[in-house]
Amino acid sequence: MAEKVLMKGNEAIAEAAIAVGCRHYFGYPITPQTEIAAYMAKRMPKIDGCFLQAESEIAAIHMVIGAAAAGKRAMTSSSSPGIALKSEGLSYLAGCDLPAVVVNIQRGGPGLGGIQPSQADYFQCTKGGGHGDYRMVVLAPSGVQEMYDYTAWAFEIADQYRVTSMIFSDGILGQMMEPVELRASRQETPQEGKPWALTGTRGQREPNIINSLFMQPEDLERMNLERFVRYAQIEAGETRWEEYLLEDAKIVVVAYGAAARIAKNAVQAARTQGKRVGLLRPITLWPFPKQPLERLAKRVRAFVCVEMSMGQMREDVELATRCQRPVYLCARTGGMVPAPEEILGKLEDASHGCCV
Amino acid sequence: MAVVFEKPKGLTDAIMHYCPGCTHGIAHRLVAQALDDLDLTGGAVGVAPVGCAVFAYNYFNCDMIQAAHGRAPAVATGLKRADPERIVFTYQGDGDLAAIGTAETVQSAARGENITIIFINNAIYGMTGGQMAPTTLPGQVTQTSPYGRDVTRTGMPIRVCEMLATLESPAYLARVSVDSVQHIRAAQKAITKAFQYQNEGKGFSLVEVISTCPTNWGVTPQQALEWLRTDMLPYYPLGVFRDLFAEKKEG
Numbered sequence: 146m147a148e149k150v151l152m153k154g155n156e157a158i159a160e161a162a163i164a165v166g167c168r169h170y171f172g173y174p175i176t177p178q179t180e181i182a183a184y185m186a187k188r189m190p191k192i193d194g195c196f197l198q199a200e201s202e203i204a205a206i207h208m209v210i211g212a213a214a215a216g217k218r219a220m221t222s223s224s225s226p227g228i229a230l231k232s233e234g235l236s237y238l239a240g241c242d243l244p245a246v247v248v249n250i251q252r253g254g255p256g257l258g259g260i261q262p263s264q265a266d267y268f269q270c271t272k273g274g275g276h277g278d279y280r281m282v283v284l285a286p287s288g289v290q291e292m293y294d295y296t297a298w299a300f301e302i303a304d305q306y307r308v309t310s311m312i313f314s315d316g317i318l319g320q321m322m323e324p325v326e327l328r329a330s331r332q333e334t335p336q337e338g339k340p341w342a343l344t345g346t347r348g349q350r351e352p353n354i355i356n357s358l359f360m361q362p363e364d365l366e367r368m369n370l371e372r373f374v375r376y377a378q379i380e381a382g383e384t385r386w387e388e389y390l391l392e393d394a395k396i397v398v399v400a401y402g403a404a405a406r407i408a409k410n411a412v413q414a415a416r417t418q419g420k421r422v423g424l425l426r427p428i429t430l431w432p433f434p435k436q437p438l439e440r441l442a443k444r445v446r447a448f449v450c451v452e453m454s455m456g457q458m459r460e461d462v463e464l465a466t467r468c469q470r471p472v473y474l475c476a477r478t479g480g481m482v483p484a485p486e487e488i489l490g491k492l493e494d495a496s497h498g499c500c501v
Numbered sequence: 502m503a504v505v506f507e508k509p510k511g512l513t514d515a516i517m518h519y520c521p522g523c524t525h526g527i528a529h530r531l532v533a534q535a536l537d538d539l540d541l542t543g544g545a546v547g548v549a550p551v552g553c554a555v556f557a558y559n560y561f562n563c564d565m566i567q568a569a570h571g572r573a574p575a576v577a578t579g580l581k582r583a584d585p586e587r588i589v590f591t592y593q594g595d596g597d598l599a600a601i602g603t604a605e606t607v608q609s610a611a612r613g614e615n616i617t618i619i620f621i622n623n624a625i626y627g628m629t630g631g632q633m634a635p636t637t638l639p640g641q642v643t644q645t646s647p648y649g650r651d652v653t654r655t656g657m658p659i660r661v662c663e664m665l666a667t668l669e670s671p672a673y674l675a676r677v678s679v680d681s682v683q684h685i686r687a688a689q690k691a692i693t694k695a696f697q698y699q700n701e702g703k704g705f706s707l708v709e710v711i712s713t714c715p716t717n718w719g720v721t722p723q724q725a726l727e728w729l730r731t732d733m734l735p736y737y738p739l740g741v742f743r744d745l746f747a748e749k750k751e752g
Contacts, residue, residue, distance in 0.1 A: 169583055195582045199575070200608035207572040207605070211579020214566050215546075215587070219579065237569050343564040343580065345587055348543040352513075354558045355566040356549075 147328040154292040154318040155180035155222075157325050158248055159188070161296035162220050164329040167246070168194035169219040171208035173201060173227060176260045177316035178250035181222040202227040206234030206247070213243040214355050216342025218300055222248035224316075225266050226257060228274065235309060236275025240357025242341075242372070244303035246296065247281075248312040250319040253480035261480025262316035264402060267457035270313055271431045278369050280376045282310040282383065283430040285401040289323035295428075297329035302383060304338075306375050313430060315453065317403040317482070379432060386434035387426040390416065394423030396495050397441055399462050400451035401427045404483060408451040411488035422492055430458070435465040442466035447495040449473040451488055453481070471498060509533035511542040515559045522715040522722025525553060525621065527679040528688075529560055531710075532592065532619055535693040536563070539700060545588040546580050548573040552594035553627040561592075571602025574609035577616045588699055590617040596626045599635040599659050606661070613670030613704040617695045620661060623712040624733060631717030635659045638732055643717070658736065662709050666742040672704035674743040678711040678734065680726045691741070703746055711737055 152160065159181045162170070170189060172182040182198065189196035195212075199205035205221045212219035223231060228249045238245050251266050253259040271283050282302050284295045292314065299310035346352050359365035387405075390412060391397065400408035405426040415422040425441065427434050438448075447470050450459040456474045463472050475491040477483045511533030519525045536542040542563050549557040551570035558565035568576040573591035581589045598606050598620050609616065625643055626632040632645040636658045640649040650658075662674045673695050677688035688710060695706035711733055713725035720728060741747075 169579070171579065197578070197582060200604050203572065204575040204578075204605055204608065207569065207575035208579035208582070210568070210572075211548075211566070211576040211581075212583035213579070214576070215580050215583035217583040219583070233569055234572075241566070343546045343566060343587070344584065345544040345546065345564055346542075346562075352558075352562060353564045356558055358555060358567055 147326045149324050149326050151322050152289060152325045153180055153320060153322050154289045154314065155250065155320070156184050157289045157293040158222070158296045158312060159184035160327065161293040161329050162246065162300070163188055163192065163194070164327065165218070165297045165300045167218040167220050167300065168192070169212040169217050170195065171197050171199050171205040171212070171219070171221050173199050173205050173223065175224045175227045177252060177319050178222050178224045178248065180319070181248060202230035203233060206231040209245050210234055210237060210241065210243060213238070213245045214241070214343050216339040216344060218304070220246040220248070222250065224250050224252045225254050225263065228266060228269065232275040235281060236277050236279065237357055238309045239275070239279035239281070239372070240277065241355050242307040243355070244307050245309045246299045246303055246312070247309055249314065251313070251315040253478070259480040260316065262403060262453060262482060263478070263480055264315060264404060264453040265455070265457065265478065267430065267452070267454050270311055271433070271461070279372065280308070280431060282308055282379060283313045284310060285313045285428060285430050286318060287402050287405045287426065289318065289321060290325050292318060293325050293327070293329065302379070306379055308375070308379070313402070315403050383429060384432040384434050385428035386437055387428060388437070389424040389426065391423035391425065391441070393421050395421045395446045396449060396492060397445050398422065398424045398449045398451055398488070398492070399427070399438070399458070400424065401430060401458070404451045404453055407483055407485055408488055411485040411492065414485060414489060415492050420492065420496065433461045433465065438462060438465035439467070442469040445470060447471045447473060447498065449475060449488070449491050449495050451475045451483055453477055453483070471495070473498070509537045511536040511562050513560055513562045517560060518556055519553065520716040522713060522725055523553070524679045524712040527685060528619065528621060528710050528712065529557070531685070531689050531692050532590070533561060534689060535696050536588070538693055539696055541588045541696060541700060544586065545590065548577045548580070548589070548591040550591065550593040550597040551628070552597050554592050554594060554621065555628065557592050571597050571600070572605055573597065573602065574605040574614070574616065574618065578609055578614050581614065581616050585615070588696060590619060590696070592619045593621065594627065595620070595622045595624065595634040595636040599661055607665070610665045610671045610705050610707065611668050613672070615699055615702055615704050617699045618707040619692065620707055620709040621712045622661070622709050622737065623714040625714050625717050627714050627717055638736060660737065662707070662742040665707060670705060671707065671743050672745045673698050673706035675741045676709040676711065676737060676739050678729065678739055680711070680713070680729045684739070698746065711739070
């Protein structure tokens with residue numbers, strides 16, 4: 146078995162990135178993700194890597210673009226207001242078909258908001274964030290081991306499909322310590338595996354051009370459609386979710402990330418009261434696990450969304466289930482976290498609502 | 502027959518889209534020639550800006566990337582840090598470099614990033630149709646200063662070389678012009694020196710090229726060159742503002 150160490154979620158992300166060959170990290174200080182930058186600042190110089198504190202979130206993401214264009218695994222991390230600033234670069238990464246990993250350790254908003262945990266960037270991140278027709282893979286860990294594992298996975302997805310993958314987490318998971326098995330080891334895809342990389346022509350090939358500008362709409366449409374073929378492949382091949390006590394469930398709680406951990410406790414408590422309740426935890430928020438929800442909608446009575454945002458994910462649950470069943474919402478916002486009792490109360494509402 | 506003049510290998514055969522009388526073509530040629538002369542074209546990566554030079558990726562015969570407006574120095578930083586063996590340059594206009602990209606410009610210079618920036622200063626936004634730039638001269642009429650730049654409301658134009666020369670880190674900062682043969686030759690020397698410094702790992706270099714935009718200035722190419730001399734050069738004096746490795750003149 147691989148080594149197991151006690152780590153913060155943010156540190157686990159940084160360690161996983163290094164383990165899979167990321168040697169270029171560009172960041173800007175913002176709470177509650179700063180441990181990632183601090184970890185990189187300490188480790189990168191020791192392993193011939195690059196840690197650079199950029200002048201802004203915007204510069205950091207464009208430095209990632211440069212390093213990714215050179216064919217290297219590159220990463221940046223931030224928290225909600227910083228991700229908003231990075232949105233320009235996220236769109237360019239998509240338009241240039243460059244692989245990159247971006248981490249969002251969310252805090253409450255809007256505006257400067259607060260520094261307590263939140264899931265309120267759901268729309269921003271799962272629907273794109275930046276301008277234009279594009280998608281970003283959004284992975285939602287719910288523990289420190291998953292922070293580690295999904296970061297390794299995020300780099301694989303990014304390289305395989307030439308997209309940006311985001312680790313979508315929050316201040317709870319970023320700051321929380323848990324034992325982690327350091328099991329990632331896949332090395333960076335060599336530049337030779339990236340024939341599009343800007344490595345210099347050496348006079349031996351035509352110049353490589355990385356560009357998102359297409360003045361002819363026919364060309365731009367073609368580029369976008371090609372991209373959406375890849376997005377369809379991602380939907381078919383990478384959609385992940387966890388099912389918990391769903392076999393006989395009549396009410397299904399839908400929750401991800403830190404909210405899913407609390408929701409799981411509530412589901413266990415409801416079970417001891419004899420309620421047939423289960424949990425579906427989306428692991429990929431884009432692509433969203435539509436199919437299992439669609440299937441469940443045919444046999445369960447109701448859904449209860451538990452989220453640290455005002456029903457942003459609920460819209461996707463309603464779409465996936467085509468509103469065939471009521472979708473209740475247990476939401477806290479602004480950095481507040483739902484308590485198991487609140488979820489149990491909402492489950493009570495849902496079961497009464499269904500009995501009418 | 503001896504070849505006495507030819508197009509640098511650092512330029513492609515693509516027909517440039519620049520307007521008649523625009524000096525981008527000259528500046529492109531000088532960059533390509535410098536890369537050729539130093540035998541760096543095959544190892545170079547260029548960063549195109551947003552603005553008239555956005556299509557520079559079609560003209561330079563080396564690997565190229567097109568950056569978001571003002572972000573070229575950040576993209577160049579990422580490229581250079583990822584692959585220090587590459588010769589990385591940006592080619593940016595005044596709106597891109599001195600307005601929306603001010604932070605990226607100043608901070609890459611402050612870091613002493615080992616990249617070369619070619620800065621085209623023509624005192625106006627070209628691609629978008631002639632709006633006021635940070636380098637637009639006092640009283641200059643543009644689409645967004647239709648009564649002439651009112652410096653009581655917009656302040657005075659930014660002198661980029663002088664501003665960056667207040668920093669300790671830049672290795673080479675020079676302002677050149679491409680309005681005459683003499684100036685073009687001096688410009689070639691400055692651009693070559695900038696790339697040479699990068700190749701020797703000496704750090705950040707920026708060459709500001711005072712340029713024309715007859716279309717948006719609303720004048721003929723000849724008048725544009727004349728206005729450059731009479732109006733731009735007094736405010737933007739040519740010269741070397743920083744040379745960390747200048748050979749000391751004896752006694």
